[in-house]
Structure formats: structure tokens, C-alpha cells
Amino acid sequence: MSRAQSKLLWILIPLFALNSITIFLYFSFRHHTSPLPFSDPRHRLPLIPNRHFLTDHAPPSNATTPDGYLKPWPVLPSHLPWTRKPKDRSCEAYFGNGFTRRVDVLPPSPDRSSAGGWFRCFFSRTLLSSVCEGGGIRMVPDRIAVSRGGETLQEVVGRDEEEEMPTFQDGAFQILGSLGSEKRKLVDEEFLGEYLPPGEIERHTIRQLVSSIEVVDATEFQCDQWIEEPTLLVTRFEYANLFHTVTDWYSSYAASKVTDLPYRPHLVFVDGHCRTPLEETWSALFSSIRYAKNFTGSVCYRHAVLVPLGYETALFKGLTEDIFCYGADGKELWMNPDDHKTARLSEFGEMIRAAFHFPVNKPGTEKPASGLNVLFVRREDYLAHPRHDGKVQSRLSNEQVVFDAVQKWASSEHNNKSECKVKVVNGLLAHMPMREQLRAIQEASIIIGAHGAGLTHILSATPRTVILEIVSAEFRRPHFQLIAQWKGLEYHAIYLDDSYANPVVVISRLGRIVRSFAC
Numbered sequence: 001m002s003r004a005q006s007k008l009l010w011i012l013i014p015l016f017a018l019n020s021i022t023i024f025l026y027f028s029f030r031h032h033t034s035p036l037p038f039s040d041p042r043h044r045l046p047l048i049p050n051r052h053f054l055t056d057h058a059p060p061s062n063a064t065t066p067d068g069y070l071k072p073w074p075v076l077p078s079h080l081p082w083t084r085k086p087k088d089r090s091c092e093a094y095f096g097n098g099f100t101r102r103v104d105v106l107p108p109s110p111d112r113s114s115a116g117g118w119f120r121c122f123f124s125r126t127l128l129s130s131v132c133e134g135g136g137i138r139m140v141p142d143r144i145a146v147s148r149g150g151e152t153l154q155e156v157v158g159r160d161e162e163e164e165m166p167t168f169q170d171g172a173f174q175i176l177g178s179l180g181s182e183k184r185k186l187v188d189e190e191f192l193g194e195y196l197p198p199g200e201i202e203r204h205t206i207r208q209l210v211s212s213i214e215v216v217d218a219t220e221f222q223c224d225q226w227i228e229e230p231t232l233l234v235t236r237f238e239y240a241n242l243f244h245t246v247t248d249w250y251s252s253y254a255a256s257k258v259t260d261l262p263y264r265p266h267l268v269f270v271d272g273h274c275r276t277p278l279e280e281t282w283s284a285l286f287s288s289i290r291y292a293k294n295f296t297g298s299v300c301y302r303h304a305v306l307v308p309l310g311y312e313t314a315l316f317k318g319l320t321e322d323i324f325c326y327g328a329d330g331k332e333l334w335m336n337p338d339d340h341k342t343a344r345l346s347e348f349g350e351m352i353r354a355a356f357h358f359p360v361n362k363p364g365t366e367k368p369a370s371g372l373n374v375l376f377v378r379r380e381d382y383l384a385h386p387r388h389d390g391k392v393q394s395r396l397s398n399e400q401v402v403f404d405a406v407q408k409w410a411s412s413e414h415n416n417k418s419e420c421k422v423k424v425v426n427g428l429l430a431h432m433p434m435r436e437q438l439r440a441i442q443e444a445s446i447i448i449g450a451h452g453a454g455l456t457h458i459l460s461a462t463p464r465t466v467i468l469e470i471v472s473a474e475f476r477r478p479h480f481q482l483i484a485q486w487k488g489l490e491y492h493a494i495y496l497d498d499s500y501a502n503p504v505v506v507i508s509r510l511g512r513i514v515r516s517f518a519c
Helices: 003-032 091-095 189-195 205-212 242-258 279-285 330-335 344-355 399-410 413-417 434-443 453-460 479-487 503-515
Strands: 101-106 118-124 129-135 137-139 173-176 214-216 225-227 231-234 266-269 288-291 299-301 304-306 372-377 422-427 446-450 466-471 490-495
Touching (some): 118 189, 189 205, 205 304, 279 344, 279 434, 344 434, 344 479, 372 399, 372 453, 372 503, 422 434, 434 453, 446 503, 453 479, 466 479, 466 503
Parallel strands (some): 173 214, 225 299, 231 304, 266 288, 372 422, 372 446, 446 466, 466 490
Antiparallel strands (some): 101 118, 137 299
8 A cells, every 4th residue: 555545544534433423423412312491482302202293194295394394484575573562552562462461370490401381471451362372281182071073064063052162171281390299270360360351252261271271290291192393272263254263363373473483383273163164274374273172182282372262353352442553565664663554464364365375475466467357245155054054144135136237337338448347256255265265355456245254355355455345234344344444455335224235326336446446
């Protein structure tokens, strides 16, 4: 062997040894060490060998997170940071992160080697509700009295609503305390009254859930399976109604942002409702959904977030409380913050569209290249829930006559000669997949319809969409006028003396709106 070859060999041998040691240390660290304590909400510590993931399946092929189990948050044009601390009763306090009062109920253990649980709440003095979260939380489904949930509607026709609402025994939820600690309730009535006040809600299920939580030691904290990723715990009431479901969607989204979740969380329904078509959107918005009573045995969560009820959102509270907020462009508010303006509903509307893979970063591409789409949102019969007879209450007694008249006007020879070509879309949304509903909404320049839950879709409408609501005497409620105001959409209303609309009046108002567009 030459001197040069010998020298090269002596260089390669140490490099090979160093590389081998590096690889050994990397895999040893990856599989056997933990840089953060169990009590840290951002860490997922593999304490047990038989851990299971919520889906109990392999990750989807299009997953893009580090572990392949959680969906990323999309980039939204109207998104603003959720970290600022707004003034009480400002628009940001109502629609953004007004949950500024932090209460550490069970602080993380200062000993980083401890495996104790933790629990805290963020209270909003504006909404009078809390977003609570914790780690090392055990759910015992056998101690939750509620129907199984997730069944098809046909399986449970006639089931009483009471069976679908949860009742929690003490210890339905537990949290891991320090070794040898005595079993005790996590919170007392004073805490519940101050941070989870029921208000006018007769059955505050999240308050009842928190009341059931017991602090126990490791001898009782036995888990049949662990959920490693952050998980939202949600209870719903009017789950088959689009407006009320949107309040639940929004509350779940806001809770995710308030607790600064880096990816879209899993979601568990702690109720016993059957499946509805609206479940398609729950699945699109979050990483996965499941029902509490569908689990076998106890389930432990590394990080659980308790979502406030939809009744506690500004979307619902605005029906009885004056919320003087106006929609504005997110970029404008980033440069010039204004306590009387918000872009949060626009942000959430973009979130819904992005969840169904519609582009949200190319403004102006959503509408047809030529002409105007007028979406006429119809009320139609459908079976909504087990106690429903399949018939919807008419809000516009001559709806078909009005629709036919509008369609005839749009296709008339006079209209065809005008600069704006108008196409009327028959909005039979209740029997359309959600993606097709959203497509119809974003392609519409004008949305018209009688007061009804279907108009809640204007939340996902694009900027410069105009709303025309036909309001009967019996249903003069501000739901959609407020959503339009909070999104910054132009809103018009035709108020009826009863439930009959004069087609000539409707066409006249619609014509004026069409002429306001520069085609």
C-alpha cells in the first residue's frame, strides 16, 4: 500500500466512525428521548407502546403534516393574527380573540420529568364564555348518558331529542394529577359561575362537561387508547340547521385559533346526533371527526380543546345584542386597525371554500367571465332530523311564481339586449353536495331568497356580492342582514305585509341592482 493510500485510509476510517455514531445517536434520540414534558401542550409524548390514532387507519395519501395525520391550515387572504389583545366589546373581541383572561386551573408541573396533566381556560369578558384546554385528559364514554350518534337518519327516525343530548356522570372526564393525590373535582361552582356562566342557555353542556372532570392519580388513570394529536370536543344542539351549524363551525375554528393549534385538529362530537349532510363540511374543515360513544373503552387525550357552544358566538348573540361592527378588507385592517370593523367572517368564509379546494387567493376569478349569475335560494322539503316530517315551513307562499317570473324576466328579449346578461340559477341547495352549493354561492353576483337557513351561505360569498332578502311579516329577523353587514356585503330587503310577494316589485328591485353592476 502506498503512503498516499495509507493516508487516505486513515482519513476515511474516522469519518466512517463519526457518521456511524451520528446515525446511532439520531435514531436513539428520535425513538427513546423526550425533549419536552408531558405537560407541554405542544408535545406528543409516546408513553405507551399501544397508542392508537383517532382515525385508526393509515394517513391519507395527500397528508402534508410532519406525521401525516393532520391537515395544514390554508393560507387565507383575510387572515389576521389571532395573538393581539383587543379592547372589550370591540369587533375583534366579538369575532376574534377576545378570550384574553387566562386562568390556570391545573398548571403544568414545573418538574419536566412529571407526567401530570394540565388544564386552563381563556375567558372572554365580551362573549362571557371560555375556551378551555388541557392535557392528560381521560374520557370514559360509559359515564356519558347519550345515544351512540353517527347513525343514518333512517335508523333513528322518531328518536327523542333528549336521548341525543349528553348527561355526564362525575368522572366522565378525568385529568391526571400528581402521584398519590386524592380524587377531587377539578373546579367548583364558583369557578363555573365566573368562567362558564350559563346565561340564558338552559342546558349548557360544556359547563356540565367541565363540572364532571375529576383529578385522579395514575392508579385510576388507565387508558385503553391515546389520541396523540390535538382534538376538539364539541357538543351541538340544532345540528341539522345550517345557521346554527355555522355557529358551531365558527366556534370550533375560533377555538383552534385561540389555542394556537399549528394544524387542523381532530374533532369528537360529545353528543348523540345522527349523521346529516352538514357532516361533510365538518370533515372538510377539520382533520377527522368521530363520536364520543363510538369509542370502545376509555380514551386519553394529549391535548383536548373544549369548544364553546354556538349559542355563545357573536353570530348568535347578535340576534339579541347590538354588535356595531362592519366588514372590511383584511389587508386594510392590518394597516389601519379599527375597533368597529372586522374581517373575521370573510376569513372564515374563505376557510370554508378552501376546505373544499376552491382557490381563495385569486380574487375576481370566481365569477363567470361574462354576465351576472343571480342565485335564487329556494326553500324545499327534505327530512332534516329524526323528529322532522320532511316538510319545511313556507316563508314565501308564492315562491314558485316569483321564481318563474324572475327567470322569464332574465331571459326576456329586453334583457338579452342589455349590457348585463343575467342568468338565474335555481338554488335547490338542500339536495346538492356542499361543494356544489359553495360553487353556486361563489359564482353568484346577486343572491336572492326568502328568509331561511339557506341564506347563511352568504358567509362564503365573495366580495361585491349583493344580497336581496324577501322577508315575510312572520320572519322579520336580522340573521342575514347582520351577516352581510359583518362581511361588508351590500344588502337589500323587500318587506312583505304577509307571505305573498308581488313578482313585479321583486323584478323591479332586482333590475335596479343589476343596473348598478358595470358589465
